[in-house]
Amino acid sequence: MDVADLTRELVSIPSHEDETAAGDFVESWLREQTAAAVERDEDGNVFARVGEGETTLALAGHHDVVPPDDSQVDADGSYVVERRDGRLYGRGTADMKGCVAAAMCALRDVDPAALGCELVFVSFVAEEAGCLGSEAAVDDGFAPDYAVVGEGSTGYSAAGVTDVAVAHKGRRGSTITAHGTAAHASEPESGENAIYRASDAVDVVRDLEFPSTDVMGHEVAGSVAVTEIDGGSAWNVVPERCEVTVDERTVPGERAPIERVEELPGVEWTVDQDLPPMACEDAAFADLVLGVAADSQDGTPEHVVKPHATDAGNLARAGTDCVVVGAAEPGEAHTADESVSLDVLERCYRIYRSVAERL
The missing domain is CATH 3.40.630.10 (Zn peptidases)
Known part of the structure; x- marks a missing residue:
């Protein structure tokens, strides 16, 4: 055969x-x-x-x-x-x-x-x-x-x-979760808007430098991109939760410092997949x-x-x-x-x- x-x-x-x-x-x-x-x-x-x-x-x-x-x-x-x-x-x-x-x-x-x-x-x-x-x-x-x-x-x-x-x-897929406090949308000041907090986290990701390295004279350049966002429960409710999906293409020996988003109030970051x-x-x-x-x-x-x-x-x-x-x-x-x-x-x-x- x-x-x-x-x-x-x-x-x-x-x-x-x-x-x-x-x-x-x-x-x-x-x-x-x-x-x-x-x-x-x-x-x-x-x-x-x-x-x-x-x-x-x-x-x-x-x-x-x-x-x-x-x-x-x-x-x-x-x-x-x-x-x-x-x-x-x-x-x-x-x-x-x-x-x-x-x-x-x-x-x-x-x-x-x-x-x-x-x-x-x-x-x-x-x-x-x-x-x-x-x-x-x-x-x-x-x-x-x-x-x-x-x-x-x-x-x-x-x-x-x-x-x-x-x-x-490689690929590192992760989720940024922003937590807030729900409130009636007619009184937004009485809550904490999770989407606003997630937007601040997106700004952090957008400003990150892409990782890069050299392998046998060839540049290997990574990338970081926000690919999904999901938040809110109704048109008249200040959202208490918002999730942002991040796709990072990693390179040998280098990672983008996505963990910086956790310096923001009410924001946490979890890694869902990490392919080397x-x-x-x-x-x-x-x-x-x-x-x-x-x-x-x-x-x-x-x-x-x-x-x-x-x-x-x-x-x-x-x-x-x-x-x-x-x-x-x-x-x-x-x-x-x-x-x-x-x-x-x-x-x-x-x-x-x-x-x-x-x-």
Whole structure:
């Protein structure tokens, strides 16, 4: 079974509400088709290990997907998968069952005796729910020395070129809650208007400087934005509560000081989600992967920065030096016409296998 056929099999399995069946397929295939030591942890993450050595390299991905568009589901509930014009169409083709399949085939085809490291394939659960599977794995002690994460890195420097991402932003989502005292709107002076207090907090957020840093000569710039506001109970009541949602794109080593809003009376700040950013700190590893990527295609790949969080953030938190190399191009994932280039999937297979053999 080649990468295209394996991708088709894996993509056809629904995994937006429950990824158990997809995990079962990955686990069974690895047990049947490889000589790896395969295990499934209590969270549903699937691991497969071959080779020996003091250094560990992980080929990492995830087998859950976002909910499909109606056009991507058959009447029996299975996912529609179509092959045309050199591409495979269907929910999860680009994000990211295609590169999970490429990594599975790479693990199958390497010669364990020729490896200078332990090679670990891992497919995490619940990436789309906030990278929960990789978070649990890291908390349980999973910390390879190096990792190639198969999220999209194609088309960043030039169309069709598979680049090597050496950093990505994280996301910290938080809520500012302003408390006041309710009163009749005809006598506003007898209460404390929570919306006014929330407006003062919004002004604080608006004036914050965006965090930024440098990774291997590339600027990684974050952002902070108020994205939702909710307050008040009736047109004639001074509101006693108002909530403001803040989206921050974090960068390695830097955070915006949003906690300053708590210096205002009646205002508190809580963090709802904190997906770590990633920065590769081993330039030699990043250069090795870039060299492999260059040897695997006609284009000239570059080190690039991704704008959004992946499982690489949790791995980096554990001390793993990560890069992101994958087939998905900007704008392909999470769409009604999601697709992936079959040629680029084969390219990713070659990159994954070659990195393992050269490390």
